[in-house]
Amino acid sequence: MMASNMSENKLLNLLTDMNHYHKAYAAYCSKTTKWQELQKWTESAEFESIVVANLSKNLSAMDQQIRVLGIGSGEGILEIYQLQKLATKFPKISASVVEPSELITKYKDTVGRNPVADNITFEWHKQTFDEYLACNDKKYHFISVVHAVHSLGDPDVFIKKMYMLLEPGGILLLTLVTDHTGVGSIPLHQSELKDDKTTNNYVNSSQVKATLEKLQIEYTQSIYKETTDITDFMTNDDSEEGELLLDFLTGVINFKKSAPDDVRDRVMRHFQQVSRIEKTDDGDEKMSYKHTSDIDILFVTRGDKAK
Numbered sequence: 001m002m003a004s005n006m007s008e009n010k011l012l013n014l015l016t017d018m019n020h021y022h023k024a025y026a027a028y029c030s031k032t033t034k035w036q037e038l039q040k041w042t043e044s045a046e047f048e049s050i051v052v053a054n055l056s057k058n059l060s061a062m063d064q065q066i067r068v069l070g071i072g073s074g075e076g077i078l079e080i081y082q083l084q085k086l087a088t089k090f091p092k093i094s095a096s097v098v099e100p101s102e103l104i105t106k107y108k109d110t111v112g113r114n115p116v117a118d119n120i121t122f123e124w125h126k127q128t129f130d131e132y133l134a135c136n137d138k139k140y141h142f143i144s145v146v147h148a149v150h151s152l153g154d155p156d157v158f159i160k161k162m163y164m165l166l167e168p169g170g171i172l173l174l175t176l177v178t179d180h181t182g183v184g185s186i187p188l189h190q191s192e193l194k195d196d197k198t199t200n201n202y203v204n205s206s207q208v209k210a211t212l213e214k215l216q217i218e219y220t221q222s223i224y225k226e227t228t229d230i231t232d233f234m235t236n237d238d239s240e241e242g243e244l245l246l247d248f249l250t251g252v253i254n255f256k257k258s259a260p261d262d263v264r265d266r267v268m269r270h271f272q273q274v275s276r277i278e279k280t281d282d283g284d285e286k287m288s289y290k291h292t293s294d295i296d297i298l299f300v301t302r303g304d305k306a307k
């Protein structure tokens with residue numbers, strides 16, 4: 001088979017196989033610092049002033065109970081940090097969770113074993129965002145979408161839908177990859193093999209910002225850095241975990257085996273160039289490759305423009 005035969009070398013979008021996607025995501029989760037970084041950020045003065053203080057200011061005296069919605073919540077690790085923080089300020093919280101995969105069961109089990117706070121009640125929706133919208137029209141004070149917008153399709157459509165779900169003064173928080181670092185900058189995107197139906201089509205923060213500007217929705221922005229240890233796939237050709245991590249970062253199923261040589265070489269060279277290489281002092285001088293990404297956190301407050 002010729003490596004340049006494009007029809008034989010279709011790169012399959014990871015999002016077309018959710019089973020593989022979740023395995024790849026688990027491999028990434030075990031190697032990234034995103035949990036620590038987002039927990040730190042949720043405990044920071046910025047979350048306090050942008051989310052907690054603004055929500056309190058915007059809420060009417062009637063709104064003693066705030067309604068919070070998580071979309072694509074996974075197993076809830078990051079939302080639990082947010083809810084813990086909100087629970088210290090608001091007397092009652094009703095939290096709705098929209099997550100189509102089995103991960104919602106893990107989220108449910110976690111809060112069943114270790115209740116987040118006495119003043120929070122949960123409502124579970126094992127559904128996609130669109131399925132949820134088809135039968136719910138509740139409005140929310142705070143909507144959180146952490147690393148999930150790439151699963152939601154056209155930002156022009158989902159941003160409008162999310163905005164309309166906000167109460168006046170409510171806040172939408174989106175975290176997503178920037179296009180100049182990390183997943184967004186992998187040269188696969190400029191590949192001649194790019195095909196929206198079959199290859200990576202991650203929605204990045206530029207696309208979402210362009211949508212917000214087009215819809216004349218104001219937003220503010222914060223950035224945090226997360227680092228992923230990619231040593232496995234940089235140094236070990238036989239690591240299944242490493243291949244899954246590479247699949248997550250490229251957004252392609254079985255990237256290492258299915259990409260044509262030139263595309264694979266270009267992507268591996270990219271990782272080599274943007275990685276920070278550290279020598280570990282465990283005797284055998286093993287190199288450890290650390291790949292750092294900027295992640296945008298965008299905040300939208302529903303203001304007077306909303307109709």
Ligand SMILES: C[S@@+](CC[C@H](N)C(=O)[O-])C[C@H]1O[C@@H](n2cnc3c(N)ncnc32)[C@H](O)[C@@H]1O
Nearest residue numbers: 071072073074099100101128129146147148151
């Ligand atoms: C990258 S994971 C992020 C999970 C979690 N927010 C976190 O940061 O750990 C994306 C999540 O979006 C969910 N998802 C996929 N398609 C979705 C859809 N159409 N509507 C809502 N959630 C979706 C996936 O099941 C997955 O749990």
